[in-house]
Amino acid sequence: MEDYELFDRNTKAIIYGLQANAIQRMLDFDFVSKRNTPSVAAIIRPTQDGAIGYHKVFWGSKEIVIPIYKKLNLAMKNHADADVIINFSSFRSAYSTSKEALESETIRTLVIIAEGIPERQSRDLVRIAKSKNKMIIGPATVGGIKAGAFKIGNTAGTIENIVLSKLYRPGSVGFVSKSGGLSNEMYFTVSQNTDGIYEGIAIGGDRYPGATLLEHLLRFEANPKIKMLVCLGEIGGLDEWNIVEAVKDRKITKPLVLWVTGTAAKILPKGLQFGHAGAMAGSEKETADAKNKALREVGVIVPNSYDDFGDKIKETFEKLQVEGKIDPIEDFEPPSLPMDYTMANKLGLVRRPTDVVVTISDDRGDVPLFSGVGLDTIIEKNMSLGYVIGLLWFKKKLPDFAQDYIEMVVKLTADHGPAVSGAHNAIITARAGKDLMSSLTSGILTIGPRFGGAISDAARYFKEARDKGMHPQEFIDHMKTVIQINIPGIGHRIKSVNNPDVRVKLLKEFVFTRFPKHPYLDFALEVEKLTTQKRNNLILNVDGCIGICFLDLMENLDLTEEEKQDVIDAEILNGLFVLGRSIGMMGHIFDQKRQRAGLYRQPWDEILFAD
């Protein structure tokens, strides 16, 4: 690449800051310009954990990945062919990151996007760049573009605008301005009045840009592919006076169309700051009028106002054409870019089936909804845990007695001492030094047919029996001869008729007083009458009672037979046990951890070692 060129069709950049949109726009530009390779080599994200990560982007309709580095030095080492860095870091850190880039071996051009960098820091960067013979574009800029070759970040806006302004292939015009905001307008103006932009640079709106308007004009002058120059200057500073000198000294000989904005300053209140930090006239020489006049006097093509800027550009270009100085452009139809799914969807052009259907909650709005009820309402009205379970498990606003029953079951099942399988396993796991989640799941995983499973089994068999119209004795016989298991929910190791389980007593009392009807409990108590005649510990136990009363709960809700069966089949009863018992198991885990309890090893004397 010649000295006067900053970019070509192989230029690769490192982007400081994970600017996903800007990066995608650069690659989209590359694609419509038919570049062979993407212009982004690497991304820097100082806040990431690992040394290298990856960022996914589209290359046309395909996806590719770009490495993300934590540190700039590694990125520069691994991507020595990247000679541009586009620095998106904030005004606070832009100085140090820019300095590192300037002091590297591989970087030739630095672009600083941030606005609000202290002037002294900008000036120091200018000093370093000068001593290392490097180019700075910015600070406070959108960047620039070399048509058909390389686009800096967000320059030139959307891809539609890039195509309309013919920036996907080079024209003959070199353009430079302070303003980045107006560069889009100017690229389009140039494309309408000439064969298009060759290169466009926005040097940035600060008082001390990294390179001046003149420095870029001199590059354009040296470049034989650029036939004319267009420049938009600004009130404030003396940069345009250096252009006057350069034209006088014949350092600029190509036709230059230039307009200095800010002519209105003479009628505006003194000291009014125009758009840019650098745009304030400190002396008569810095005014737009003085600069336009001086430029006109040395032969620069200065319009009468911005309004005939486009006309002057057109006249100048046509003159060059007549003189035969303009080579024909090799234009082509830029490949069309696939539309982003989100945009196409917004426009109603595409549809896509979803993968997941959710009917119980929605967190897309301001407040999460549980079956349509806002979480704010639930909290403000102090609704119960049973109410929330009703919304999320049954998709129903449960009546008070049902909410209370569910909460009662959660309390009743919360813990059953350390010796039962679940708590025991949780304790052992916790003492093995595992985390809460592992300890809790090891406890939960023991819940099954023999531990905690009696609740749903009892519900299942008693429901079947009563629904088929079996008499209690008939049911007992059926379980013994056909199913061949003890009746789930009947029998207790210690408790008996004479020594009743207080938990069962409380449950029964609750159901009798609060449930309008309770056919299954009635049936189960008939069964119990018969079994306790046989042995007095064959009582309705707490697991059985919970399950059977749950059947009565459903009888009192407005559910069809199929819906009730769905509730049983979905293991909601198991759910209640898991929910309740998790409270106790976590309690045991915390208890062990608090004590710093050591590894548990079963003592040998509890084990029979046999052949």
Next chain:
Amino acid sequence: MAQKSIYEYDAKKLLASQLIKYFPTYEYHSKLLVITPDTNLDDLANRNPWLKNEKLAAKPDQLFGKRGKAGLLLLNANFEGLKAFVKEKIGKELEVGNTKGILERILVEPFVPHSKEYYISFTSDRNNDIIHFSFQGGIYVEENWDKVTHVSIPIGTDINSFNVTNKLPNLGDLTDVLIPFIKGLFQVYVDQDFAFLEINPFAITDDKKIVPLDLKAKLDDTASFLHQDTWGNLASPVQFPPAFGQKMSKEEEFIQSIDEQTGASLKLRILNRDARIWTMVAGGGASVIYTDTIVDLGYGNQLANYGEYSGDPSREHTEMYAKTIIDLITEKPDPQGKPKILIIGGGIANFTDVKATFTGIVSAIRKSAEQLKKANVKIYVRRGGPNEKEGLELMKQVGKEVGVPIKVFDRYTHMTRIVPLALEEI
């Protein structure tokens, strides 16, 4: 936004606290007070006995100079004299240049008798910091500008290894006090991110003590995050006061308040409420150009406002901005019923959503349709950017719907061409 003036009081305090770091023999009396219309002078004197014990100097501290020439300087006065001066001046309107404003701050210090006044200032350009020094300070420095010595010091230079003495005129027996003073001051200027510092004049007492008399300073406000231990401290950052006499209207204050709420930019300056040309332009650069074009075409005296909206403001904020401008245009219809024009202009946006912002403007137009018709307002629109077709279509529609004349142009019409078109109505 870069270089901002600060009060003389703040500048002197900042200098006093910093200069001793580099010029340890510097002694500052630290007797410096600001009197405002609310100050009770007797209470102030009780807390600061020097007000009664010493001869005093007092002057306005509101960012304007030439105070001596305007008779606003009190010198060699006693406390009673100060009281009379304050009573006569404070809270009163004065005219400085062409600007009228209220005198609200008077700076008072001990009077320093001196026979000679010196000049020093510091400025910066792209590559250098520049010291300007003269033996002829005071009010005549401008007339004697050819006697000022300018010493350019390339950025990045360590001042302590730079021979300043060689570059200055012969300072004679003041060398041993002036050179450390100038070098110290230079380091304060650099380290504290001053953008301009001028002490004109300063005096040197018989025992060779340096006393800054009048001082002007600008700081680079973008550097405030680097100076949280001095002027950028978050609890009480240095004030950047508006220029003397600059008062905001309620509309300007309202726009400033919504500007502060958003990451986008919304700016409004009213130039002449009775004028007939109003603008509502998107983008800082474009707003300058539209304003220029109106002036270049000879209609500057008819221009009512300057302002811009940019940075992708929300629909709601754009509507508030538009409503404010529409209310201003329609406030007083022209007595002869002549039309007023509103230029809703803009270049081709990078990313500002034209449809979203125009939805806000259209909503304001719809709600104010009767007002607009009564004031005979004609609207000219030109814009490009994301969703430009939809946005411009909305404008066309609302014009037809509510019967307000709206002419709409797209990117294929040169950005400012609507200005001459609109001016034909005037």
